[in-house]
Amino acid sequence: MAATPPEQRIWWNEPIERVELVWIFIAFLWGLFMFCFMIAWHFIGQQNLSKEAYRIVPSAYEQKVEKFAKQFQVREEQGIPVVKPKPGEDVYLLARLWQWWPVLELEKGQSYRIHLSSIDWMHGFSLQPTNINISVYPGYEHIISLTPTESGQFGIVCNEFCGIGHHTMTGKIYVTDKKQAEAGQRLAEQR
Amino acid sequence: MTAETVIGAVGRQAEFRTCQYTGLKVDAGAQALIKANAVAAVVFLAIGGLMGLLVALTRWPAVHLLPADWFYLILTGHGANVLLFWIIFFEIAVLYFASAVLLNCRLATPKLAWLGFVLMVVGALMTNVTVLQGDSSVMFTSYPPMQAKPNFYLGLVLFAVGALIGCGIFFATLVIAKEEGTYEGSMPLVTFGALTAAIIAVFTIASGAIILVPAWLWSLGLISDLDPLMYKVVWWAMGHSSQQINVSAHVSLWYLTGALLVGAKPLSEKVSRTAFLMYILFLQLASAHHLLAEPGLDASWKIVNTSYMMYLAVMGSMIHGLTVPGSIEAAQRRNGFNRGVFEWLRKAPWGHPAFAGMFLSLIFFGFIGGISGVVLGTEQLNVLMHNTIYVPGHFHGTVVAGTTLAFMGATYLVLPLIFQREIIWPKLAKIQPYLFGVGAAGISLFMMGAGTLGVARRHWDITFTDANLSFAYSAGAFLMMGLNGIFAVIAALGGITYVLVVVGTVLFGEKIKGGHKLTFPLHSGGGATASHYGSEGTIKLPGTIILVAIFFVCFVLYYFINWKYLSELWLFR
Numbered sequence: 001m002a003a004t005p006p007e008q009r010i011w012w013n014e015p016i017e018r019v020e021l022v023w024i025f026i027a028f029l030w031g032l033f034m035f036c037f038m039i040a041w042h043f044i045g046q047q048n049l050s051k052e053a054y055r056i057v058p059s060a061y062e063q064k065v066e067k068f069a070k071q072f073q074v075r076e077e078q079g080i081p082v083v084k085p086k087p088g089e090d091v092y093l094l095a096r097l098w099q100w101w102p103v104l105e106l107e108k109g110q111s112y113r114i115h116l117s118s119i120d121w122m123h124g125f126s127l128q129p130t131n132i133n134i135s136v137y138p139g140y141e142h143i144i145s146l147t148p149t150e151s152g153q154f155g156i157v158c159n160e161f162c163g164i165g166h167h168t169m170t171g172k173i174y175v176t177d178k179k180q181a182e183a184g185q186r187l188a189e190q191r
Numbered sequence: 192m193t194a195e196t197v198i199g200a201v202g203r204q205a206e207f208r209t210c211q212y213t214g215l216k217v218d219a220g221a222q223a224l225i226k227a228n229a230v231a232a233v234v235f236l237a238i239g240g241l242m243g244l245l246v247a248l249t250r251w252p253a254v255h256l257l258p259a260d261w262f263y264l265i266l267t268g269h270g271a272n273v274l275l276f277w278i279i280f281f282e283i284a285v286l287y288f289a290s291a292v293l294l295n296c297r298l299a300t301p302k303l304a305w306l307g308f309v310l311m312v313v314g315a316l317m318t319n320v321t322v323l324q325g326d327s328s329v330m331f332t333s334y335p336p337m338q339a340k341p342n343f344y345l346g347l348v349l350f351a352v353g354a355l356i357g358c359g360i361f362f363a364t365l366v367i368a369k370e371e372g373t374y375e376g377s378m379p380l381v382t383f384g385a386l387t388a389a390i391i392a393v394f395t396i397a398s399g400a401i402i403l404v405p406a407w408l409w410s411l412g413l414i415s416d417l418d419p420l421m422y423k424v425v426w427w428a429m430g431h432s433s434q435q436i437n438v439s440a441h442v443s444l445w446y447l448t449g450a451l452l453v454g455a456k457p458l459s460e461k462v463s464r465t466a467f468l469m470y471i472l473f474l475q476l477a478s479a480h481h482l483l484a485e486p487g488l489d490a491s492w493k494i495v496n497t498s499y500m501m502y503l504a505v506m507g508s509m510i511h512g513l514t515v516p517g518s519i520e521a522a523q524r525r526n527g528f529n530r531g532v533f534e535w536l537r538k539a540p541w542g543h544p545a546f547a548g549m550f551l552s553l554i555f556f557g558f559i560g561g562i563s564g565v566v567l568g569t570e571q572l573n574v575l576m577h578n579t580i581y582v583p584g585h586f587h588g589t590v591v592a593g594t595t596l597a598f599m600g601a602t603y604l605v606l607p608l609i610f611q612r613e614i615i616w617p618k619l620a621k622i623q624p625y626l627f628g629v630g631a632a633g634i635s636l637f638m639m640g641a642g643t644l645g646v647a648r649r650h651w652d653i654t655f656t657d658a659n660l661s662f663a664y665s666a667g668a669f670l671m672m673g674l675n676g677i678f679a680v681i682a683a684l685g686g687i688t689y690v691l692v693v694v695g696t697v698l699f700g701e702k703i704k705g706g707h708k709l710t711f712p713l714h715s716g717g718g719a720t721a722s723h724y725g726s727e728g729t730i731k732l733p734g735t736i737i738l739v740a741i742f743f744v745c746f747v748l749y750y751f752i753n754w755k756y757l758s759e760l761w762l763f764r
Contacts, residue, residue, distance in 0.1 A: 031502025155662030
């Protein structure tokens with residue numbers, strides 16, 4: 001057991017073992033690859049979070065959402081308006097203690113500009129079972145261009161702790177197929 | 192200039208004893224402080240661990256133990272007690288050990304160190320009392336606009352000031368050791384690692400002060416409001432960096448344990464030290480890990496920061512992942528276990544709880560905490576798991592199965608060497624790291640599994656019974672949460688065993704006198720190896736190369752599986 005100090009005591013002057021050198025090289029290249037892959041996904045990938053955001057006074061955002069809901073409301077569910085905006089339109093979703101408001105009805109394959117903001121505390125937009133999770137802040141209006149790729153009923157859960165009613169905070173998004181949507185429209189016109 | 196003038200105090204006449212097992216000189220003042228900090232650490236681990244069990248039993252759908260208000264209250268306390276108080280008290284003990292004991296030096300200004308200790312105890316109690324009084328169930332992260340009572344923040348600030356004093360004592364002791372020439376050449380690797388931990392701690396505590404002092408003033412009504420996004424950026428400069436203190440500290444303990452138990456020297460000092468330097472240089476960028484799903488932050492900022500500048504800090508950990516088992520393999524081969532590829536590992540001291548704790552910590556930290564951390568911290572992949580229970584899954588892999596297990600292992604060295612008590616119930620002590628390790632690994636994996644299925648973190652009721660709009664997670668998610676509950680019980684049993692053995696040993700363990708043979712012996716040259724500078728040099732490491740190759744394949748596969756999940760999501764930009 002070498003209790004005596006070695007000859008070279010300045011650690012940065014020591015040689016490096018081959019096995020370590022090879023591993024450092026592999027680790028470095030892998031890190032470089034992962035770094036570049038995040039950049040690459042902005043060009044090759046379809047899932048990149050938008051940075052478009054504006055500061056907004058919470059009450060002003062609330063008014064925008066209410067106006068939007070009134071304009072596009074198609075029915076009501078549990079006292080909450082179900083809102084069906086036109087494809088490509090601006091869509092407003094409000095987070096507050098303790099609900100996501102209103103319920104949205106979107107069309108599969110169509111893109112929407114989804115606005116997200118809170119009027120009280122921080123909330124977590126968690127679209128399930130798709131599993132898209134985005135933080136929602138009071139005072140910041142975050143805009144995401146979202147295109148549903150599957151139809152059906154989706155839940156919105158809150159996954160940022162927001163007080164005693166946190167676990168009751170849910171919302172809903174319906175996604176309809178295009179044909180279904182057209183049939184619904186024809187039905188409405190006939191009436 | 193002498194050390195006394197540097198630290199502005201008159202040199203104290205320290206009392207030393209010489210350790211019969213390591214040959215190290217131990218300053219009585221340092222020894223008392225190490226004991227006090229270690230005891231405080233275990234007390235807060237017991238409190239926080241019990242709270243953790245209550246949280247896990249509530250999240251076990253079939254048990255659902257606590258009512259909602261108590262659940263959120265206990266969860267807030269759990270975070271503060273284990274993530275801050277247990278770990279930082281233990282780290283202060285590690286700092287005093289790595290400076291005074293390993294360098295054969297007296298500890299700088301023990302009186303000031305006691306002041307720091309008292310501040311930490313007062314702060315920790317203040318925060319605990321405030322949380323238990325209710326009205327401060329804001330979670331450990333305390334994001335505004337949600338507000339806790341002023342004493343919640345004040346307690347944390349006092350605790351941080353005490354810890355900062357501890358770091359200062361550590362630095363001053365290094366200066367004294369250099370001045371008084373208590374060691375030759377470069378300081379030992381373990382002390383070097385502890386130094387990186389202390390430097391990161393200063394950065395961490397400064398960030399904490401920058402955000403918690405305003406939060407305290409805000410809760411007193413002296414500041415009108417705090418921007419939640421700004422708060423989160425600065426808070427995580429404390430919150431995430433404090434986890435990097437843990438990494439530096441427990442990696443140092445891995446090296447220490449290897450040195451003391453099998454006589455392991457680092458393969459090359461230069462590589463291991465450079466890996467520690469990477470932590471100082473890049474780990475503090477990781478605040479961005481918590482901001483990948485936030486509004487308004489630019490992708491280039493996110494990418495540079497979340498990757499610790501091209502994953503250079505991850506590279507640091509990957510280097511330790513080779514050099515720690517590599518140094519053990521080299522030492523074991525030198526000890527005569529040279530047959531085949533894995534005799535060194537089979538014949539390792541698995542019955543010694545310090546070794547078992549250390550090696551399990553190494554494996555779990557790498558495979559569970561490390562890999563999931565990189566995936567979770569990848570800019571786009573984060574959207575799959577942000578704020579789901581995957582996040583606690585990941586950090587229970589790093590902080591519980593990694594740091595806590597390593598600290599538990601190190602305790603089995605502290606008890607005989609510092610408390611000078613023989614470990615009572617050695618059979619219980621032998622199984623303890625395995626029991627706790629299996630439990631901790633289980634909760635990490637099953638929480639990650641549940642998070643992959645969308646389950647929210649910090650959530651009382653995943654059945655949404657009281658929700659206006661109903662929603663149901665998949666049956667698989669419920670299964671995962673149930674398994675998490677079962678493994679939390681196993682981890683709790685391991686934790687209770689740990690506390691029993693520690694308390695029993697400290698109070699009733701046989702006092703160690705000269706000539707006593709330890710139940711869990713050290714390597715004959717362990718003390719000298721741990722306290723001296725020196726590389727192992729050239730040696731073949733076929734076993735370690737295979738282990739590292741397995742790790743790398745798991746890493747790459749899991750990384751790409753998550754990109755595949757991501758590519759199947761709805762489109763957004």
